Amino acid sequence: MPVxxxxxVEKYLDFKSMTHYLKAVSSAAPHLVRAFSIGKSKAGRPILVAEVTNRNLREGRQKPGIWIDGGHQGWHLLGSTACLELLxxxxxxxxxxxxxxxxxxQTVFYIAPRLAPDEMELCLKSGALVPQTAGEEKVSEVGRQFRVLNSLGSWKPFKRDNRVMVGRNPEDRKGPFFDLYRQVDSERLGQIGPHDFPNTSRQEIPLQLPSTRAVFEFMRTYGNVFAAISTSGPGDRVSLVSNHADTGLLKNLSQRLSELAGLPCAPSNPARKKxxxxxxxVSE
Structure with a gap:
């Protein structure tokens, strides 16, 4: 049995740490886990997938497959962590x-914990909410900051206007100091892409983003996938979204995912076609 x-799960991993963790799990159980890249981001980071199945019995592509992903956008932090914990x-x-x-x-899981590695790295390092776009990247104005007093905080009020926060210098000893947090508009975040998968009702050219192109090619190559679960969220929840009409099934799946991941998970209403x-x- 693998160790x-x-x-x-109390902290979010940056790309380097996430990659190290995937390699560590693969090394601990090479007969169960195979990590590989299905594409590259704009900055050249690999878009990684972990195949989880007992290959001592049969190869993964000879079994029914379940696709589970996270991190479609940079702020989908908790969904990415849920994928790693499920792994x-x-x-x-x-x-x-x-x-x-x-x-x-008897089953093979394809777990893709971070489909937007560049945008998530920006979010982790600077708090910027940068959506995946085929054109120029812009920080999305979908939230506001709030401050929490902390003597060890990294921010301080600007002398000329205490409504503005500036970074604390190493030599600063006189407070007050604060931690800054972003309060996001979850509804508006949910309306932001990626909307780059093929759809007959849209005139835009699809598959312009590295992540959507990589997922599309994967699904076209791996014909054994029969179900897909996409975990996403701005960092305050894990949502299980499905176009399946059976809300009872969706609720049971959500409960089971929460048990497996050890993280709060709530089903959405059956998704309207977007x-x-x-x-x-993927449901078409």
Whole structure:
């Protein structure tokens, strides 16, 4: 039974740490996990997928497959973490839990934790909410900042206008100092792409983004995928979105995903058709 590295779900991993974790899990259980790239971002970062199945029995492409992704946008931080925790849970449970062992033996999971690695790196380092776009990247004005007093905080009020916060210098000793947080408009964030998947009702040329092009080619190549789960959110939740009409099934899937990931997960209402979005395209 593999000894899987632990994952600290209390913090978000940058791209380097996420890649290191995927490699560590693959090394701990090479017969269960195979990590590979399905494409590259604009900045050249690999778009990674972890294939999880017991290859000692059969190769993954000979089994029914489930696609699970996160990080379609830079602020989908919690969804990305949920994918990593699900990966850890599946591998750690193999050989220890009868249900998980049978699941990994008979099914293959394709887990893509970070489809927008460039935008998520910007969000983690600067707090910028940058959507994936085929053109020029712009910070999205979909939130406001609020401050929390902290003697060890990294921000201080500007002398000429205390409504403005500036970075704290290493030599600063006299406060007050603050931590800054962004309060996001979740509804508006949900309206922002990517809307780049093929759709007959749109005139725009599809597949202009590296992530959508990579996912499209993967689905076209791996014909064994029969289900798709997309975890997303601005960082305050994990949402399970589906176009399936059976809300009872959606609720059960959401509950199970929450149990497996150890993170709060809530189903959305059955999604209205949104031209060019992943779940609209993959359900057709």
């Amino acid at each position: 899987v590295p632990t994952l600290d 850890r849970f599946l591998v750690a449970g193999h050989g220890r839990d009868e249900f998980l062992t049978d699941l990994v033996d 031209p060019g979005q992943f779940l609209s395209w």
